[in-house]
Amino acid sequence: xxxxxxxxxxLFSVRRMELVGAHEIxxxxxxxxxxxxxxxxxxxxxxxxxxxxxxxxxxxxxxVEAWIREHRPExxxx
Numbered sequence: 001x002x003x004x005x006x007x008x009x010x011l012f013s014v015r016r017m018e019l020v021g022a023h024e025i026x027x028x029x030x031x032x033x034x035x036x037x038x039x040x041x042x043x044x045x046x047x048x049x050x051x052x053x054x055x056x057x058x059x060x061x062x063x064v065e066a067w068i069r070e071h072r073p074e075x076x077x078x
Contacts, residue, residue: 047064
């Protein structure tokens with residue numbers, strides 16, 4: 001997804017923002033259930049979603065990856 005953000009000296013610049021929904025988070029967390037994703041994403045320490053769409057909430061992929069590195073390091077590949 002491309003978003004327009006203000007940048008010093010420019011009116012706008014375009015940057016890429018990768019977003020993930022509940023399904024992608026399920027996969028990133030090793031194929032957990034829909035119910036478990038709901039519980040995890042509802043925790044206070046989970047990143048806030050960037051949007052709540054009719055089809056569901058979406059998060060910045062980088063925020064979710066950082067959360068996984070901190071809270072589920074056994075799932076990281078490196």
